[in-house]
Amino acid sequence: MRTSRNQFLLDEEDVPTHWYNILADLDVPSSDVRRARSTPQGAPADRKHSTPNLPLSMYRSSVGTERHVKIPDPVREQYQRWRPTPLVRAHRLEQALDTPAHIYYKYEGANASGSHKLNSALAQAYYYKQAGVQEVTTGTGAGQWGTALSMACHALDLACTVFMVRCSHAQKPYRKVLMELNGARVIPSPSGTTEAGRALIAASPGTDGSVAIANAEALEHARTVDRGAFAVGSGENHVLLHQTVIGEEALLQMELAGEFPDVVIGAMGAGSNFAGLAFPFHREKLRTNARTRLVAVEPDACPKMTRGRYAWDYNDFSGTTPMTKMYTLGHTFVAPGVHAGGLRYHGAAPLVSALYEQGLMEAVAYGQTEVFEAGAFFARAENLVPAPESAHAVKCAIDEAVRAREENEPRVILFNVSGHGLLDLSAYDQYLSGGLEDHRVSDSHIAASLAALPDVPDTNPVGSRS
Amino acid sequence: MLNDDEVTSRVRELMVESLDLRLSPEAIGNEVSLYSPVIQLDSLNLLQLLLAVESEFGGQIEDEDVMEADLENVGDFIGLVRRHVETLRTEAAA
Numbered sequence: 243m244r245t246s247r248n249q250f251l252l253d254e255e256d257v258p259t260h261w262y263n264i265l266a267d268l269d270v271p272s273s274d275v276r277r278a279r280s281t282p283q284g285a286p287a288d289r290k291h292s293t294p295n296l297p298l299s300m301y302r303s304s305v306g307t308e309r310h311v312k313i314p315d316p317v318r319e320q321y322q323r324w325r326p327t328p329l330v331r332a333h334r335l336e337q338a339l340d341t342p343a344h345i346y347y348k349y350e351g352a353n354a355s356g357s358h359k360l361n362s363a364l365a366q367a368y369y370y371k372q373a374g375v376q377e378v379t380t381g382t383g384a385g386q387w388g389t390a391l392s393m394a395c396h397a398l399d400l401a402c403t404v405f406m407v408r409c410s411h412a413q414k415p416y417r418k419v420l421m422e423l424n425g426a427r428v429i430p431s432p433s434g435t436t437e438a439g440r441a442l443i444a445a446s447p448g449t450d451g452s453v454a455i456a457n458a459e460a461l462e463h464a465r466t467v468d469r470g471a472f473a474v475g476s477g478e479n480h481v482l483l484h485q486t487v488i489g490e491e492a493l494l495q496m497e498l499a500g501e502f503p504d505v506v507i508g509a510m511g512a513g514s515n516f517a518g519l520a521f522p523f524h525r526e527k528l529r530t531n532a533r534t535r536l537v538a539v540e541p542d543a544c545p546k547m548t549r550g551r552y553a554w555d556y557n558d559f560s561g562t563t564p565m566t567k568m569y570t571l572g573h574t575f576v577a578p579g580v581h582a583g584g585l586r587y588h589g590a591a592p593l594v595s596a597l598y599e600q601g602l603m604e605a606v607a608y609g610q611t612e613v614f615e616a617g618a619f620f621a622r623a624e625n626l627v628p629a630p631e632s633a634h635a636v637k638c639a640i641d642e643a644v645r646a647r648e649e650n651e652p653r654v655i656l657f658n659v660s661g662h663g664l665l666d667l668s669a670y671d672q673y674l675s676g677g678l679e680d681h682r683v684s685d686s687h688i689a690a691s692l693a694a695l696p697d698v699p700d701t702n703p704v705g706s707r708s
Numbered sequence: 709m710l711n712d713d714e715v716t717s718r719v720r721e722l723m724v725e726s727l728d729l730r731l732s733p734e735a736i737g738n739e740v741s742l743y744s745p746v747i748q749l750d751s752l753n754l755l756q757l758l759l760a761v762e763s764e765f766g767g768q769i770e771d772e773d774v775m776e777a778d779l780e781n782v783g784d785f786i787g788l789v790r791r792h793v794e795t796l797r798t799e800a801a802a
Contacts, residue, residue: 294751294758297771301755302762373771469775564752 248333250346250495252326257318262486264521265479266309267528270596295464295472296480297373300366304479309525311483313365320364320397321487324353329495335623336643343646344501345639346656348492348519349626355420357629357661358515359390359475362484366473367394376469377401381431381456383511384410384583384631385417386661387475392426405431405439405459408451410583416665431456438462438560450579453587454559461562476512477557477566477591485518488658493522496656502526503534503656505642509634510538510547510605511584513591515660521593523656524602536603538594539634541585541613543681544577546570547598547605549688554698555589565696568595571683572691578681580610581669582630588691606638609680613637614673617663621670629661630669709797710765712790718764719789723782726760727753738783747782754779761789767796 294301303311313321332345350358370378378400382388388404395402404426411418411430418428431451432439438458442449449455457474464472474481496502506523508516520536527534540547546569555570557563570589571577577586590598597603617633619640620626628636639657646653663670672678710718720733727747729736742749749757758769769792777788 294755294774296751296755298755298758298769298774299771302759302768305759369771374775564750 246333248331250329250331250498252491252494254322254326256491256494257321257325258313258487258490259318260310260312261483262490262522262525263303263306263309263311263483264517264524264593265305266307267525268593268596269600270593295461297369297375299372300369300480304483313487314368317365317368321361325487326491327352327488329492329499330624331499332624335620335640338619338623339640339643339647341643341647342650342652343643344652344654345643346496346499346503346654347639347659348488348495348656349659350488350515351629351632351659351662355386355390355393356665357386357390358485358488358518358658359387360393361487361518362475362481362514363387363390363394364397365484366480367391367398367400370471370473371398371400374469375400375471377403377464377467378471378473379403379405379460379464379467380473380475381405381407381453381458381460382410382475383407383453383456383586384629384666385414385421386584386629388426388428389417389420389424391473391475392421392424395426396424402426403460403463404428405433405456405463407431407453407456407583407586408449409579413581413668414583414665429459431459433459435459436462442559449576452559452576454557454573455576458558458560458562461558474557476514476587477589479593481514482517482521482591482593485514486521488515488518489520489522492519492656493526501654502532504653505535505537505655507537507539507635507638507642507655507657509582509585509631509658509660510540510590510594511631512587512589513538513594515658517591517594519656519658520603524597536597537638538598538603538605539638540605540607541577541580541582541634542607542609543580543683544571544586544588545607545683546588546590548607550590551692551695552595552599553695555695557589561696565698566592568592569598570695571688572694574694575688575691578683580630580681581666582610582613582634584629584631585634608634608637609682611673611678611680614670614678616640618670618673626659627663627667627670628659629663630666632659632661633663635659709800710793715765715790715793716786719761719786720782722760722764723747723757723785726757736782738781738786740782742779742781742785761792765789765793765796767792
C-alpha cells in the first residue's frame with residue numbers, strides 16, 4: 243500500500259449494522275448500576291404520573307449484556323447519509339513534529355451538526371418517536387448536542403426545546419442559529435422559565451451556567467409538557483452505545499491502513515466521543531491481548547477524572563435525577579467559562595468511570611492556552627480547524643508524537659477529532675490575540691463542591707483507584 | 709401460564725424486590741399512589757421495574773404501551789402488566 247496515503251475511506255455499506263455494548267466485556271458490579279434518589283427531593287409533591295424519560299427499548303439495550311446491539315434500519319439509513327466518516331493519516335502533522343510516530347485521526351465533524359453528536363441524536367429521536375413522545379428537551383454546553391438533537395427532531399417531526407449554557411450561548415451564537423434553523427426553541431440557562439433556573443439566578447446572578455444546570459431546567463420543562471421527554475447527549479449508557487459506530491468504523495479503517503494503534507485518544511466531557519472511539523478498541527485489546535492505551539483528555543478547568551472522586555452523585559444541578567456512580571467534581575460544580583463548553587460537565591459517564599477505576603484507561607488534563615496552541619498547530623498542518631473540545635485530543639496526540647521523537651520510538655497514534663471549530667473561531671481569535679486565560683480550578687473549589695455530594699455509602703476518597 | 713390473580717400477586721412481590729420497599733407485598737393495595745413516600749416511583753426505577761417484569765413473565769413491553777399507560781397507582785401498574793401477559797397468552801395461543 244502507498245505509505246503516503248492520506249484517507250482511509252469505507253463504502254456506505256460498511257456503516258456498522260450493530261453498536262457495541264461494553265457491558266459484555268466490562269465487570270461492573272450490579273450494585274454499581276444507577277440507583278434512584280436517596281430521598282424524594284426534587285419530585286413535585288403533587289406528582290400523579292410518571293413516564294420514563296427513556297423509552298424502555300432504548301434503556302433495555304443499554305443495560306443488558308448483549309455484546310452487539312442491532313442498529314434499527316431507519317437509524318442506519320440516516321447514518322448512511324454521511325457515514326462512514328474518514329480516517330485520515332496526518333502526514334503533514336507528522337512532518338511538522340518531525341516524529342517517527344504514525345498519526346491517524348477519525349474526523350466526525352463533516353455532518354451539518356459539525357460533530358459526532360448526531361450519531362446518538364438520530365438514534366434517540368427514533369426511539370422517542372417510536373415511544374409516542376412529541377417534544378424532546380435537553381441541555382447543551384457549547385451547542386453541538388443541541389444542534390444535533392434539533393436536526394434529529396426536525397427529521398422525525400418532533401418538537402425540541404434546548405436549554406443552552408449561558409456563557410456558551412454568548413460565545414457561540416451561530417450554534418443557536420443552527421438550532422433555531424431546525425425548529426428548536428433555544429433558551430439560555432440558567433433562565434427564568436423554570437424553578438431551578440430562577441433559584442440559581444437568585445443565588446448566583448452572574449453565573450456562567452453549566453450543563454448540569456441546563457439539564458435540570460430541561461428536565462423540569464419536560465415534566466410540564468404533555469408527551470415530553472428529557473434527552474441527554476452524553477454520559478448515559480445508551481449514548482455511549484450509539485457512539486461506538488465511530489470505533490467500529492475506525493477498526494476497519496486501521497485494518498485498511500495495515501496498522502493497529504498503540505494509543506487511542508479522545509477528549510473527555512461526559513465521555514461520549516471518547517467512548518465511541520475507544521470502546522471497540524477495548525474489545526479488540528481483550529481479544530488480541532494488544533497493549534493499546536486508551537487515554538481521555540480533559541480540561542484542567544473541569545478535571546473530574548484526574549482530580550475528582552469516584553462516588554455516587556446526581557447528573558443534574560438540582561439533584562432531581564437518579565444517582566450514578568462516576569468520577570465527579572460534584573453536581574454543584576460550575577466550571578470556569580472555558581471555550582470547550584462540551585467538556586464542562588461535572589461527571590464522567592459511569593461506564594468510562596468504571597473503566598478508569600479498574601485501571602483500564604488513562605486520563606490527562608491540560609490548560610486552555612496549550613490546547614488552543616495545539617489546535618492552531620494542527621489547523622496549520624492539516625488544514626482542519628478542530629473544535630476546542632477536540633483540540634484537547636489533538637494536544638495529547640501531539641505530546642505522544644513528541645515523546646516518540648524524544649524516545650526515538652515509533653508508535654501508532656489514533657485520536658478523535660469529534661467536531662470542527664468553524665463556529666468557534668472567536669475563540670481562536672482570542673488565542674491569536676493573546677487574550678485567552680487558563681482556568682485551572684483550585685483545590686478549594688473542588689473541595690467545596692465535593693462537600694455537597696449525596697451521603698451514600700462506599701464513596702471512595704480522592705485519589706483512590708483500585 | 710399464570711392466571712390474573714397469580715400475576716397480580718407476583719407483580720406486588722416484584723415491586724417489593726425491585727424497589728426495595730420495606731413492606732410486605734400484601735400491604736401494597738391497588739389504590740396506593742406510585743409516587744407516595746411508600747413507593748417513591750421515579751422514571752428510572754419504573755424502567756428497572758419494567759425490566760424485572762419482562763424478566764419474570766417474558767416478552768418485551770412496547771414503548772408506546774408504557775407511554776400510554778396512565779400510571780397513578782399500584783392498580784394501574786398491575787393493569788399494565790396484566791395486559792402484557794394477556795398479549796403473551798394470545799401470541800402463544802396463535
